[in-house]
Amino acid sequence: MDWQGQKLAEQLMQLLLLAFAVVAFATGYFIGSFQMMILIYAGGVILTSLITVPNWPFFNRHPLKWLDPSEDEKHPKPQHSVTSNSKKKSKK
Amino acid sequence: MHSFGYRANALLTFAITILALMCAMASLSDNLNSPTPSAEVLVLNINWFQKQPNGNDEVSMTLNISADLQSLFTWNTKQVFVFLAAEYETPKNSLNQISLWDGIIPSKEHSKFWIHTSNKYRFIDQGSNLRSKEFNLTLHWHVMPKTGKMFADKMDADP
Numbered sequence: 001m002d003w004q005g006q007k008l009a010e011q012l013m014q015l016l017l018l019a020f021a022v023v024a025f026a027t028g029y030f031i032g033s034f035q036m037m038i039l040i041y042a043g044g045v046i047l048t049s050l051i052t053v054p055n056w057p058f059f060n061r062h063p064l065k066w067l068d069p070s071e072d073e074k075h076p077k078p079q080h081s082v083t084s085n086s087k088k089k090s091k092k
Numbered sequence: 093m094h095s096f097g098y099r100a101n102a103l104l105t106f107a108i109t110i111l112a113l114m115c116a117m118a119s120l121s122d123n124l125n126s127p128t129p130s131a132e133v134l135v136l137n138i139n140w141f142q143k144q145p146n147g148n149d150e151v152s153m154t155l156n157i158s159a160d161l162q163s164l165f166t167w168n169t170k171q172v173f174v175f176l177a178a179e180y181e182t183p184k185n186s187l188n189q190i191s192l193w194d195g196i197i198p199s200k201e202h203s204k205f206w207i208h209t210s211n212k213y214r215f216i217d218q219g220s221n222l223r224s225k226e227f228n229l230t231l232h233w234h235v236m237p238k239t240g241k242m243f244a245d246k247m248d249a250d251p
Contacts, residue, residue, distance in 0.1 A: 001094055006094045009094075009099060010102070013099070013102065013103050013106065014106060017103070017106055017107055017110055018110065021110045021111075021113075021114055024114070025114050025117060025118075028118075028167065029118075029121060029167060032166075032167040033167060034118065034167050034168055034238050037114065037118070041110075041111065041114065045103075045107045048103060048107075049100065049103050052099060052103060053096060053099045053100050053103060054096070055096070
């Protein structure tokens, strides 16, 4: 799961759970059934976990674009200026 | 770090927090209900009256209890416990409460009832004060919710 996928999964999880909670409470209150509230919410939790817990393909639409290893060789690291650092004895 | 287990754990934690919140709201919603129960108890007969060897008075009576407790039930009510108490004053105790009958009402459908019975529990005084004593019959109830706060109240059940 890429970075944007993680953010999406997190937000989707919170939004879906809250939405199911509101729907469940309103339904339960108006039809006067506590059991119905619990059933709707339990269904919502299961659905939400199916959507946001597994690593679905749509969470991987923004893969990180790593630089090609050959690019690295074309742009070598800037060498440290010679400031008589005893610990660094780089030879290259 | 954003693994399967991490996401499952976060979801479960959040879901249970919301569930607790919903239960709290369900309990608070009980306050919107203002119950108007009614009850009437008739003493049909004094079956017998005796003085026990230790000097305490004991009475047996036939009671007719009719009550309509439907308004006590809300969507968050598990059951209602009711008991009928005889209340009177003696020189020894400023308030005597003696439970004569009780019952558990499991649902709204059973909450409008009448019952013809002799006292289920023995009506015994601490002493010998019952002869020609005036007493009040009071119906007490405890509403047991599915979640949250328990409510208790009482009403005078004399006709």
